[in-house]
Amino acid sequence: MSKVQVMDHPLIQHKMSYIRDEKTSTKEFRELVDEVGMLMAYEVTRDLTLEDVSVQTPVQETTAKRLSGKKLGIVPILRAGLGMQDGILKLIPSARVGHIGLYRDPETLEAVEYYAKFPGDIEERDIFVIDPMLATGASAVEAITAVKKHGATKIRFICLIAAPEGVDVLKEAHPDVDIYIAALDEKLNEKSYIVPGLGDAGDRLFGTR
Ligand SMILES: O=P(O)(O)OC[C@H]1O[C@H](OP(=O)(O)OP(=O)(O)O)[C@H](O)[C@@H]1O
Numbered sequence: 578m579s580k581v582q583v584m585d586h587p588l589i590q591h592k593m594s595y596i597r598d599e600k601t602s603t604k605e606f607r608e609l610v611d612e613v614g615m616l617m618a619y620e621v622t623r624d625l626t627l628e629d630v631s632v633q634t635p636v637q638e639t640t641a642k643r644l645s646g647k648k649l650g651i652v653p654i655l656r657a658g659l660g661m662q663d664g665i666l667k668l669i670p671s672a673r674v675g676h677i678g679l680y681r682d683p684e685t686l687e688a689v690e691y692y693a694k695f696p697g698d699i700e701e702r703d704i705f706v707i708d709p710m711l712a713t714g715a716s717a718v719e720a721i722t723a724v725k726k727h728g729a730t731k732i733r734f735i736c737l738i739a740a741p742e743g744v745d746v747l748k749e750a751h752p753d754v755d756i757y758i759a760a761l762d763e764k765l766n767e768k769s770y771i772v773p774g775l776g777d778a779g780d781r782l783f784g785t786r
Pocket residue numbers: 654655656657658679680681682686688708709710711712713714715716717743769777778779780
């Protein structure tokens with residue numbers, strides 16, 4: 578069964594308060610989503626494996642630790658997932674990046690795919706699927722299904738805000754996928770927006786409406 582981890586580090590909570598605030602400008606919103614993406618990547622990569630290497634310091638030779646060459650990949654769900662991409666890449670710059678384009682049909686709430694491009698060796702990589710919002714769960718389920726169809730087997734999902742409804746749907750559809758959340762909110766409203774949430778993440782990131 579999926580592990581669900583709420584990352585309530587004080588720095589993340591502080592930044593989330595500004596991300597939620599409707600008075601936050603597009604520029605600040607973009608910077609904050611990038612920063613929280615980076616902070617979350619720091620936690621999510623805590624279990625990466627290390628190997629011993631020999632290093633000559635200016636004083637003497639010593640044994641130090643380096644990442645053991647584990648292959649990673651991130652898959653932002655377009656559009657809003659792009660907001661977290663660069664923050665995560667700052668910490669893991671050698672990760673390959675795939676993209677999946679999905680939009681939520683406002684009537685049916687189904688996720689409609691319009692683009693997909695993944696690394697050729699996706700099956701060898703630990704994949705982080707990223708999107709700021711997990712609302713009904715339809716987009717995350719669809720994105721992870723697509724990533725699996727292309728061969729990925731080790732997948733985690735990282736989002737800023739989740740509704741309990743979306744977490745349940747995602748756990749049910751992909752019990753092998755661990756879920757990392759900065760804030761677990763109360764519920765969905767009648768339009769399936771997250772309450773209290775932050776509004777429409779894509780619109781706030783890109784200044785559209
Ligand atoms: O869990 P769900 O009910 O599927 O909702 C979450 C999805 O909705 C938003 O994308 P949106 O469809 O607004 O597309 P956008 O990123 O292009 O704005 C968000 O970024 C998620 O991908």
